[in-house]
Amino acid sequence: MPIEAVVFDIGNVLIEWQPERYYDKVIGEDRRRAMFAEVDLHGMNDLVDQGHHFTDTIYNWAEKYPEWRDEIRMWHDNWIELAAPEIPHSVRLQRALRDKRIPVFALTNFGVQNFDYATTVYPFLNEFDRQYVSGRMKLVKPHVPIYEMVEADCGVPPERLLFTDDRIDNIETARARGWQTHHFTGAQGWADRLVSDGLLTRGEAV
Structure with missing residues (x-):
């Protein structure tokens, strides 16, 4: 899909x-x-x-x-x-996707005030097309309602979302809802997945 x-x-x-x-x-x-x-x-x-x-x-x-x-x-x-340091290869992948006009969302367990603070230190946090921040939503992963809210808000069918997270419990809930998923264990593996799905070329994913 x-x-x-x-x-x-x-x-x-x-x-x-x-x-x-x-x-x-x-x-x-x-x-x-x-x-x-x-x-x-x-x-x-x-x-x-x-x-x-x-x-x-x-x-x-x-x-x-x-x-x-x-x-x-x-x-x-x-x-x-x-909350440091940033993971540079992952940031490059986020920006490479956006350069290709592929919508990029954040879905994160994060507080309200500290997320706002983090955006002043890490500019790439302001570069998502949509930010789904648990503290704002009063819902957290891996519980189903936060995923339901993302689906309802973004309007993208679950099977057309590709989600990466380092926690397998968060991944499992998304997968159960039909999302495509990638368990993040390192930026290179994530880059390889984006290439294999045809979202980035090998050169774009470095």
Whole structure:
């Protein structure tokens, strides 16, 4: 089935998202392991992705754990260092598709305020034809309603969407709805898929 639009996840597809790596560098691996064992930081971040306020959520979480208050606040205060660096080959692929006038959408679990901040650091986040940001939608992957909302809004039949994501659970929901999918494990594999589907030439996908 011909592809009409390509849908990108953002974290670990266009921008690396490795909070543990940041904390290992800043506070050391042993302290990071202790903190992550005691504090559900990813659960905190899930609330932000669901649309809770970025600053309020993290600062309130920090107050629950006084012994880790400063470290938890780093998730907010130094957030752009957690969401870094960009993945240059993936960005080139996004832009190559748009240069060929192939619609490119973002479908991402991302908070409202931190997504807006990220767009000031990573200009390519402003270059999607449509942005489906979980915090704005109050829905998150891998749950079905966010995919339904994308389908209803964009008007592209599910079987004509090609979606890449680094999380297999997100991929599986899309596949169950009839989307064409690619499990992202590296930019070169994604480039190869875009070439094999005839969306880019080998030269355009470098």
